[in-house]
Amino acid sequence: MxxxxxxxxxxxxxxxxxxxxxxxxxxxxxxxxxxxxxxxxxxxxxxxxxxxxxxxxxxxxxxxxxxxxxxxxxxxxxxxxxxxxxxxxxxxxxxxxxxxxxxxxxxxxxxxxxxxxxxxxxxxxxxxxxxxxxxxxxxxxxxxxxxxxxxxxxxxxxLSEKLFRSIEEFIDEHYVEEMDISFGTNRREAYELEDSMVLQSSQNLQEMIEHMDESFSERLLRLIDEKGMTDVEVYKRSNMDRRLFSKIRNNKDYTPLKKTVVAFAIGLQLNLQETNQLLEKAGYTLSRSHKFDVIIEYFIQQHNYNIFEINEALFSFDQPLLGT
Structure with missing residues (x-):
């Protein structure tokens, strides 16, 4: 990056x-x-x-x-x-x-x-x-x-003591440990339901493929146009390498890492709903069970889209940094 x-x-x-x-x-x-x-x-x-x-x-x-x-x-x-x-x-x-x-x-x-x-x-x-x-x-x-x-x-x-404490309090308030989901006592019914879902999924697979929505790359490029920003402005504000951005632009089926999608969301100054919609295009979502996600949510809610300040916070909490 x-x-x-x-x-x-x-x-x-x-x-x-x-x-x-x-x-x-x-x-x-x-x-x-x-x-x-x-x-x-x-x-x-x-x-x-x-x-x-x-x-x-x-x-x-x-x-x-x-x-x-x-x-x-x-x-x-x-x-x-x-x-x-x-x-x-x-x-x-x-x-x-x-x-x-x-x-x-x-x-x-x-x-x-x-x-x-x-x-x-x-x-x-x-x-x-x-x-x-x-x-x-x-x-x-x-x-x-x-x-x-x-x-x-x-x-x-x-980080400044004030910012660190503010993020720490936000994490304490919103972070939830992931819980194991069990089938309970009636495992047979659960397995039968799962088999039924797999069968239905396979029957609808061809139809789903034929009606696929826009890809991550297509959504990203559309958002850049809608925000009235240039490619250079976006990849620089996203702390992104120019060569990676070129790969994404030229390959509509490109599958990015989650932190790459979040970096683009920050560069485009997306709100939480828009961020999750962009993440969804790459198969991700923000979760309250991951500190990385909670920290990102904190900065978006604060309308702070300075990716370098966000990376300072992520570094302080031992989380992956945004960018390539």
Missing amino acids: PLEIVRNDITKMQVDAIVNAANRDLQRGGGVCGAIFQGAGSGELQEACNRIGNCPTGEAVITDAYQLRAKYIIHTVGPVWRGGSHKEEEQLKDCYKNSLNLALSHGCESVAFPLISSGIYGYPKEQALQVAVSTISSFLMQHEILVYLVVFDKKAFQ
């Missing part, structure tokens, strides 16, 4: 470029910076950085990745947190924008970021996350590149 949040060691990411949270002198540091230097080979990487010399706050420079799996390392210098009144947010946005532009100019199709400035530079993690997601998502509306936001552990990634 164009923007994916993953829990991983950034030095193990198989991408074209990984981003190093560097210092202004481009010297080996601690934390993410130290791990990247060690993984790449400290000697070679330090020599390359020394040839560049330095990097101002908010800017970005690039070197080879040497022993890492990536092709390049993009070094960007995040702001030191000084209370938020010294242009820290502007500088942090520049880190992401300049790094992404540098990646594109070197032909990169994928890039992995750490949460810049959220370590020893003291930028509050919640705010650092909001800047990262909003800046990257805005960039992706104009450009095609796969971006990973890599967090080492879940403690480094937190």
Whole structure:
């Protein structure tokens, strides 16, 4: 997907470029910076950085990745947190924008970021996350590149307490565990009824096939037209890869994953009824017995169709993310 949040060691990411949270002198540091230097080979990487010399706050420079799996390392210098009144947010946005532009100019199709400035530079993690997601998502509306936001552990990634509690309360109120449905004591009658239903189903199968309704792909394309949106607008708002969208457009019998259908529902800003109607075309529905579904219902009821914020919430509750 164009923007994916993953829990991983950034030095193990198989991408074209990984981003190093560097210092202004481009010297080996601690934390993410130290791990990247060690993984790449400290000697070679330090020599390359020394040839560049330095990097101002908010800017970005690039070197080879040497022993890492990536092709390049993009070094960007995040702001030191000084209370938020010294242009820290502007500088942090520049880190992401300049790094992404540098990646594109070197032909990169994928890039992995750490949460810049959220370590020893003291930028509050919640705010650092909001800047990262909003800046990257805005960039992706104009450009095609796969971006990973890599967090080492879940403690480094937190929703706002207010939002987390609100979603948690909604889940507690609406989530119901799936219950086993038994036939009761009269199993013979149940089996006979089931056999009868199978026979009737087979008799009507040919008629059903002959009168099939529009497919998922056909319904999706019709909705795009009805909403007055372009294909590009929809797949970008759905955090969807352009190539997958092309497959769906060109194959009326394409069967998507449930999370893909939900992503399109979010991109199209569908209400709950419209969302379930689109899901039905692919053989799915929203259920109160799945936390993923309840979280999606929460955001739709809140009229919040920012797919990146929804993915933040899904990530926090250990649920699959929306997109490809």
